[in-house]
Amino acid sequence: MDFNVIGKSVIRVDGLAKVTGKAIYPQDIYMDNMLFGKTLRSSVPHAYFTLDTSKAEKIEGVVKIFTAKDVPGHNSHGVLFKDHEVLCEKKVRRIGDPIAFVVAVSEKIAAEAIEAIEVKYEEIPAVFDPVEAMKDEIKVHDGKSNIIYHYKLRKGNIEEGFAQSDVIVENVYNTSMVEHAFLQPEAGVSYVEDDGTIVVCAATQYPHFDQLEIAEAMGVPAEKVKVINPAVGGAFGGREDITLQIHLAMAAVYTGRPVKAVYSREESFYAHSKRHPEIIKIKTGANKEGKLLALEAEIIADTGAYASWAINVTRKSGIHVTGPYVIPNVKVDAYAVYTNNPFCGAMRGFGATQVPIATEQQMDILAEKLNISPVEIRLKNAFTKGSQTANGQTLTDSVPLVDCITKAAKAIGMF
């Protein structure tokens, strides 16, 4: 069979626009009569607050200062749980929560107005340690447990598995929060078409989700919202949640003029999710031949103030914590927990990136204790075609792990 693309080196469709500088990213859109928006964000992690916008409103060139009461529809958004507020109403749950959106005739005036808004915080105790947060003594979201998800995996009998093990390794591993730092900071433009359709141009990973979230917050049917996704300057999971889309839509509808916002790098850090830091408590047992017999793990994923994709990410960690190895007895408990930290969501690997730090170090330590090579212990336990994962999936197709390890080991002279 002759393919047009497969097996050929094809010039990417957007390549020409990108090497000539003609590709349009949202910050490259300039419209006539355009206004500029800037977001006021919380400077404390957990507090009730009140706003006084009177001084800021008097600054010449300020068109409107939006606060929670100006959100026409539901003041909420979120990919799984609607736990974000478009603009916080009375409580902030992390540093960087959006509390007001200023629209002015220039970016400079908008920035000046942000400074002139008076915010009074009544700080309340905050929780930054997810283990502490699991006690639910300080609740991040009123009336809701901080533990938002518990993934349970049970296979075989781990007591028996550890009893039969000749060597057991038990450790706690901590992974860090990671920022995507995609090169193009968030930016967007919104305007209203003649028939009332709200148009939002913003770099996003989910134009179809954004459309629904904008429609719900604006209180309009989805068909009255059009999301245009121009060139996207990197994302890596960091553009899966709403940032400025709804703020811009509100501003465009209220003012009847195009409204643009461009985040600084610093604001970009505040605005989007991070990779979940995880505390991984793990116990791995093997017999003297190096065959894995049991694995027990407890994973606590800190999702910060909002859930974003915490459930999916934590579940993926819970599944991948076995590594690509056949283990007859497995017990995993993975928790996603609210804290007052920056919120966490999707980032390259989506929960599968954190756990190998624990799993693979356990393998190395086991190999050392058994006096076999780290390559050998992996080859002895690696998934092959027909293996069953701990969560019950039979791998029926391509499972080239043994080949891959063998070739890599040869290439680096370990085999």
Next chain:
Amino acid sequence: MKTISLKVNGKPYTVEVEEDMRLLDLLRDKLGFTGVKEGCAEGECGACSVIMDGNLVTSCLVMAFQADGKEIITIEGLQSEDGTLHPIQQAFLDEGAVQCGFCTPAMVLAAKALLDKNPNPTDEQIKEGISGNLCRCTGYAKIVSAVKKAAEYLNQGGK
């Protein structure tokens, strides 16, 4: 306000600039060269790099008034009027050195600033030449091979 004169991509401009305006804002907001990108505003990422009098500069750290009397080259100045790509642009396309594209215009200019001075750089020299430009898609290997290919194209008198 201050009036300055400068050349951008060979064309002379006389413009009024505010004292606190950066070269980056002048090029993007006033003159419409949006191929110049803002990534960090503190000279770390290199996305706003342009060539000023032969040297690569981060235009977020150059004030507009400092460009008075200077010659600037942006990405918009590389393609010929008949649409022919500059050999460096062609090499970036051919080598698949473009992903999200936000670093690309400045990366191409960094390559130009290097190759204008050193037509036969080693891999190490290429890496040093683009060391002020971040690519968060982590496409560095392909970018390095694109710069090598660009050197070949240029030494053969353009592709």
